[in-house]
Amino acid sequence: MTKAAYLLTMDLLENYLKHLCGAENVKINEPLAQWTTFHVGGPARFLVIVNHKDILRRLISALEYLEFPYFILGMGANVLASDLGYDGVIIKLNFKNIEHNDVFVYADAGAKLGAVVNYARDHKLTGFEWATGIPATVGGAVYMNCGAFDHSISDNLVMVDVLQNGAIKTLTRNQLDYDYRHSRLMDEPAIVIGAYFRLNHGDLTEITKQMQMIAAKRRHHPKEPSAGSVFKRPKDGFYVGKVIEELGLSGYTVGGAQISPQHCNFIVNLGNATCNDILQIIYYVQDTVEKHTGVLLETEIIFLGKVE
Numbered sequence: 001m002t003k004a005a006y007l008l009t010m011d012l013l014e015n016y017l018k019h020l021c022g023a024e025n026v027k028i029n030e031p032l033a034q035w036t037t038f039h040v041g042g043p044a045r046f047l048v049i050v051n052h053k054d055i056l057r058r059l060i061s062a063l064e065y066l067e068f069p070y071f072i073l074g075m076g077a078n079v080l081a082s083d084l085g086y087d088g089v090i091i092k093l094n095f096k097n098i099e100h101n102d103v104f105v106y107a108d109a110g111a112k113l114g115a116v117v118n119y120a121r122d123h124k125l126t127g128f129e130w131a132t133g134i135p136a137t138v139g140g141a142v143y144m145n146c147g148a149f150d151h152s153i154s155d156n157l158v159m160v161d162v163l164q165n166g167a168i169k170t171l172t173r174n175q176l177d178y179d180y181r182h183s184r185l186m187d188e189p190a191i192v193i194g195a196y197f198r199l200n201h202g203d204l205t206e207i208t209k210q211m212q213m214i215a216a217k218r219r220h221h222p223k224e225p226s227a228g229s230v231f232k233r234p235k236d237g238f239y240v241g242k243v244i245e246e247l248g249l250s251g252y253t254v255g256g257a258q259i260s261p262q263h264c265n266f267i268v269n270l271g272n273a274t275c276n277d278i279l280q281i282i283y284y285v286q287d288t289v290e291k292h293t294g295v296l297l298e299t300e301i302i303f304l305g306k307v308e
């Protein structure tokens with residue numbers, strides 16, 4: 001494509017996005033640092049806020065027809081965005097309804113996980129307390145099977161509504177091949193629209209107590225901007241943070257990024273970190289851990305844009 005044709009396409013695309021999503025919901029050259037919990041990342045060519053499922057379906061059809069790249073961003077709590085930004089459309093889902101029928105809770109993909117946890121408590125439903133304090137949207141949590149304290153979101157999950165190949169369909173939990181920090185959604189791209197969870201009737205005082213206990217445990221986590229644990233646990237009994245600490249890497253710093261002395265599986269942004277600073281630390285940790293243990297650590301965080 002010539003530069004002129006490309007620019008014309010960009011102009012048309014901008015107008016189309018504004019027409020479909022509303023001009024106030026389209027941002028141009030939007031710094032990703034403002035939309036990720038690491039607070040790093042260069043400009044996204046477009047960032048759109050999508051308020052309705054039907055608009056999402058039409059938007060995805062158009063982008064796939066144009067072969068224009070897009071990325072669904074939740075809270076950006078597990079994403080490392082490139083310093084160069086993203087030459088495509090970042091899509092933020094802004095539908096966030098939560099409802100329940102007896103012990104079944106439905107939540108839209110754009111709802112915050114914390115809102116679902118609070119909703120469950122408010123309706124005396126137990127089973128979600130473990131997720132207290134995890135920064136996530138329902139879509140992001142279901143996509144990568146977030147978890148903590150020996151629980152995963154797939155334990156609570158019954159069904160997921162997805163947008164796949166132009167159609168909205170419902171998949172059962174068993175169809176999603178859930179595993180530790182993994183779902184089939186990561187292999188066969190599909191957009192989570194909403195999810196159905198099964199909880200149990202519980203006692204409000206007990207639920208509140210459990211949530212406070214979990215919140216207290218999380219208070220020991222680093223306060224600086226991060227994306228939570230950077231590396232996946234490679235096997236049972238291999239505690240990544242502990243291994244990194246034993247190898248003397250606690251506090252290891254590159255530019256504005258540091259291995260948190262509080263929790264060595266967290267890389268934190270001390271204020272002016274770049275994606276590249278964080279990447280250098282990731283590579284250094286991977287090399288050092290592999291040299292000493294023979295284990296190559298796999299990242300849990302997801303890379304957005306050109307990250308190398």
Ligand SMILES: Cc1cc2nc3c(=O)[nH]c(=O)nc-3n(C[C@H](O)[C@H](O)[C@H](O)COP(=O)(O)OP(=O)(O)OC[C@H]3O[C@@H](n4cnc5c(N)ncnc54)[C@H](O)[C@@H]3O)c2cc1C
Binds near residue numbers: 071074135144190
């Ligand atoms: C302080 C801190 C503590 C954390 N603690 C934990 C923890 O205890 N346990 C844990 O598992 N994680 C933890 N994390 C990481 C993060 O909270 C989880 O990975 C969470 O699931 C990310 O959700 P998100 O909505 O922010 O997704 P994002 O980070 O925005 O996106 C992650 C991936 O999900 C995809 N995605 C997002 N929404 C959708 C959708 N609707 N459909 C399809 N794909 C989608 C994105 O494209 C991307 O590939 C922590 C992070 C921080 C910053």
